[in-house]
Amino acid sequence: MERVQTRHGAIRGRTVSVPDGEAVAFLGIPYAASGRFLPPSDAPSWQGERECTRFGPGAPQRPDRATGFTMSEQGCLNLNVWKPATPTEGAAVLVWIHGGAHLYGSNTHPLCDGARMAAAHGLVVVAINYRLGALGYLTLDHLLGPGYTDSANLALLDAIAALRWVHATIDAFGGDPANVTVMGQSAGAAMVATLLGMPATAGLFRRAIVQSGSGERAEGRAFGEERTSELISLLGLDDSSAERLLELPARAIVAAQENVIARRSTGSSTLNLAFRPTIDGRWLRQLPVHAIASGLNAQVDLLTGTNLHEGSGYVDVRHGAAETFLPDLEARLAAMNRPGVQRYRAALDQDTGRSSTAAEALEACIADQLYRQPTQRLLDARAAASGATYGYLFRWGRAGHSLELPFIFRHVDDSDAARLEVGPGRALPVRDFMSAAWAAFARTGKAWDGYEPQSRTTMIIDEHPHIQHDPRGALRRLFSPAGTP
Structure with missing residues (x-):
C-alpha cells in the first residue's frame, strides 16, 4: 500500500506486479463532480484516507456494453493513476482518453491498463472517465435557458477538468505537470484532436497522440438542436416539457439515445455518430482542424x-x-x-x-x-x-x-x-x-x-x-x- 496526499484529501493505492516490474495503482480518484447537463465542478474533499484500490464507476451507457465496471451518473468523473513502484520525481505524464464512439467504454479496459507502461518506461499514466452520449453532448440552452449553455460539449469540459486536475496534482505522484502528453484512440482520439482546436486547453499539455481519430468530428448548432429534438421526441417530450429531462432516470435517456443511433444508422454499414462535439462559438469556435491550421496550440x-x-x-x-x-x-x-x-x-x-x-x-x-x-x-x-x-x-x-x-x-x-x-x-x-x-x-x-x-x-x-x-x-x-x- 502507498499513500499520497492530494489537494482533496489523502488516498491509498496498491502495488501491482506485472511482467515488466512493479507499479502502484491509484484507482477511481474523483477529479470533478457532475450535475446533469451542467459543466464539471470541483470534486468534494474528504477527511481521513480514501481507499483507491478499485476502479470507479463509468458513465451511463448501454448496459451490455458496460463490461467489468459499474455505472454512475454522479460518480463517473474519476481517473486512475499508475506510477512506477520506485520513487520518481519529474516523470513524464501520459493521460489516456478511451474511445467508444462517444457512447461506450471506460478507463477500466484491461488492454489499456497503464501499470505495464509505468513499470517498463517510468511514466506516470493517467486514464480518465468522462460523460458519454446524450449526457455528454446535448444542446439544451435553447430549451432550458442560459444555465445550460455548455451542455453540448460536456465530455470535452470533463476532459479539460481532468487535465487541470493533472496539472495541479500530478506532482504528488512523481509526475511533471509541465511534461504532460494527452493520448486517445478512436472517439478518444477525436476528443484529443478537438482539444487541440480549443483555446481553453492552452498550457494544459505539451504533447498529443491521436490514434485513429479526426479533427473534423464536430457539427454546428443546427445539428445539435435537431439531435436534441429527435431525442426528446423519442422520450415522449416536446419543447414545452423538455425540463423533464432533468428528472428522468439516466437509463431512459440512454435508451432513447440508442434509438437515435439505430435510426440514423439504418442502411449504413457503419455506426452513425450522432453524439459528438458541437461548434458552440464558446468552447469550440470552428472545426478543430481549421483552428489547428490557423496556429492554435x-x-x-x-x-x-x-x-x-x-x-x-x-x-x-x-x-x-x-x-x-x-x-x-x-x-x-x-x-x-x-x-x-x-x-x-x-x-x-x-x-x-x-x-x-x-x-x-x-x-x-x-x-x-x-x-x-x-x-x-x-x-x-x-x-x-x-x-x-x-x-x-x-x-x-x-x-x-x-x-x-x-x-x-x-x-x-x-x-x-x-x-x-x-x-x-x-x-x-x-x-x-x-x-x-x-x-x-x-x-x-x-x-x-x-x-x-x-x-x-x-x-x-x-x-x-x-x-x-x-x-x-x-x-x-x-x-x-x-x-x-
Whole structure:
C-alpha cells in the first residue's frame, strides 16, 4: 500500500506486479463532480484516507456494453493513476482518453491498463472517465435557458477538468505537470484532436497522440438542436416539457439515445455518430482542424496515425457476394464529394499493387472516410507548427481498428488480447518498438523523422518498422484539393 496526499484529501493505492516490474495503482480518484447537463465542478474533499484500490464507476451507457465496471451518473468523473513502484520525481505524464464512439467504454479496459507502461518506461499514466452520449453532448440552452449553455460539449469540459486536475496534482505522484502528453484512440482520439482546436486547453499539455481519430468530428448548432429534438421526441417530450429531462432516470435517456443511433444508422454499414462535439462559438469556435491550421496550440508536439484496415470491423473482405458492396462504396464516395468507384479502385490498386475486390475497396473507403484522410488533413494542418509532428501507419497482422492498443500498453501477451488474434511470439518485438516509441515521445517529444507536406515521412509499423514517404499516396491525392502534389 502507498499513500499520497492530494489537494482533496489523502488516498491509498496498491502495488501491482506485472511482467515488466512493479507499479502502484491509484484507482477511481474523483477529479470533478457532475450535475446533469451542467459543466464539471470541483470534486468534494474528504477527511481521513480514501481507499483507491478499485476502479470507479463509468458513465451511463448501454448496459451490455458496460463490461467489468459499474455505472454512475454522479460518480463517473474519476481517473486512475499508475506510477512506477520506485520513487520518481519529474516523470513524464501520459493521460489516456478511451474511445467508444462517444457512447461506450471506460478507463477500466484491461488492454489499456497503464501499470505495464509505468513499470517498463517510468511514466506516470493517467486514464480518465468522462460523460458519454446524450449526457455528454446535448444542446439544451435553447430549451432550458442560459444555465445550460455548455451542455453540448460536456465530455470535452470533463476532459479539460481532468487535465487541470493533472496539472495541479500530478506532482504528488512523481509526475511533471509541465511534461504532460494527452493520448486517445478512436472517439478518444477525436476528443484529443478537438482539444487541440480549443483555446481553453492552452498550457494544459505539451504533447498529443491521436490514434485513429479526426479533427473534423464536430457539427454546428443546427445539428445539435435537431439531435436534441429527435431525442426528446423519442422520450415522449416536446419543447414545452423538455425540463423533464432533468428528472428522468439516466437509463431512459440512454435508451432513447440508442434509438437515435439505430435510426440514423439504418442502411449504413457503419455506426452513425450522432453524439459528438458541437461548434458552440464558446468552447469550440470552428472545426478543430481549421483552428489547428490557423496556429492554435502550434507549440504542442503531435504524433498521429491510423491502422491499415480500420474498416475491417464493418466489412468482411472474405465475403463471397462482393458486388453487393458497390452501392455502399458509391454512396460513401458521393458523400465525400469524390469521383466514382472506378477511380477509387484504380487508386487503391495503384497503392496495393494488385486488383482489389469490391469488399476490399469498401473496407479501404471506410478507413479513408473515417480515419485515414482526416488524419492526413490533420498532419497537413500542422505544416507551420513550431511543435514537432510525426505520422505513422500501423499495419501489423490484420491491422484492424483498435489493434494497436495492446502493443502500446504492452498487453499482447495477456489473455485479454487473444480475441484480437495478437498473442505473444512475433508480436513482442513490435510491442517493444511501439511502446518504447510512444514512451520516448511522451518524455522528449521525439519519435522518428518528422512529417512535413513535401516528404510526408511516415513510420510503417509492422514486423520490420521502417520509414516510408507518402504511403497510400494515390488515395491521398484522390482526396486532396486540386493542385496538391
